[in-house]
Amino acid sequence: MSGKTSERQGKMSAAMVIFAKAPVPGQVKTRLSPALTADEAATLHGSFVLDTLERTKAAVGKFKLPIDRFLACAPSSSHVFFRIMEARHGVTLLDQQGDDLGARMHHTFDSLFAQGYQRVCLVGTDVPSLPLTHYRDAVESLARHDLVIGPAKDGGYYLIGLTRPCPDLFTDIPWSTDRVRAITQQKAAATGLKTALLPAWSDVDTLDDLQALIDESAADKKRPKQERVFSMRTAGTLELLAKRLRTRHT
Numbered sequence: 001m002s003g004k005t006s007e008r009q010g011k012m013s014a015a016m017v018i019f020a021k022a023p024v025p026g027q028v029k030t031r032l033s034p035a036l037t038a039d040e041a042a043t044l045h046g047s048f049v050l051d052t053l054e055r056t057k058a059a060v061g062k063f064k065l066p067i068d069r070f071l072a073c074a075p076s077s078s079h080v081f082f083r084i085m086e087a088r089h090g091v092t093l094l095d096q097q098g099d100d101l102g103a104r105m106h107h108t109f110d111s112l113f114a115q116g117y118q119r120v121c122l123v124g125t126d127v128p129s130l131p132l133t134h135y136r137d138a139v140e141s142l143a144r145h146d147l148v149i150g151p152a153k154d155g156g157y158y159l160i161g162l163t164r165p166c167p168d169l170f171t172d173i174p175w176s177t178d179r180v181r182a183i184t185q186q187k188a189a190a191t192g193l194k195t196a197l198l199p200a201w202s203d204v205d206t207l208d209d210l211q212a213l214i215d216e217s218a219a220d221k222k223r224p225k226q227e228r229v230f231s232m233r234t235a236g237t238l239e240l241l242a243k244r245l246r247t248r249h250t
Helices: 003-009 038-063 081-089 101-114 132-141 178-192 207-222 232-249
Strands: 014-021 067-074 090-093 119-123 145-151 157-162 193-196
Touching: 003 132, 014 038, 014 081, 014 101, 014 132, 014 145, 038 067, 038 081, 038 132, 038 232, 067 081, 067 101, 101 119, 119 132, 132 145, 145 178, 178 193, 207 232
Parallel strands: 014 067, 014 119, 067 090, 145 193
Antiparallel strands: 119 157, 145 157
């Protein structure tokens, strides 16, 4: 852990952790293949990671949130992509540790609570247009609740936050299914956790999800520049992918 963390801990009570994989072709967004090439899927994923870094930073600045930001890295924080993100975006790097997603999330929560954080939120990178207010509301909800969940429309969740370690929420979960959120909420209720829900949002796992995001980005481009949600980088990537998909289809 870098020295920056201990220096900031006295000032910040909450941690926002971006859970990310390195954009390695063939290892990310694999459900979008073969419609997308491995390189295209990796480029899209990398842009999403950058979006999440930029939007969490913007939310912290806009709402003056008491947040330290972390980037939880897989396969390793030593990957050059993550080192560049650390230098450019002012995040502290963590290694994801565990045999499955639940174990990796549980380990991250445990690690940050052990460092003294009172509220910890984990967010995925598949929500590049997530409103900044959702990040604010997630952190503020934990002042009144034990657990906050950002429901994904496919039955999972794009964000989860806690005020203390709750290992039961991350064991015996059928990850990558439409039952993830429901079972998590059942476990939370059984444990007596007071739960807050953010608005549902779509993440990007399938080709249909990607097409919906392409359409959303095209509509966003028609708005005045100051009102646009998508980064120019991701909007350009989606526009290029849309053209390539049309060409391949025909």
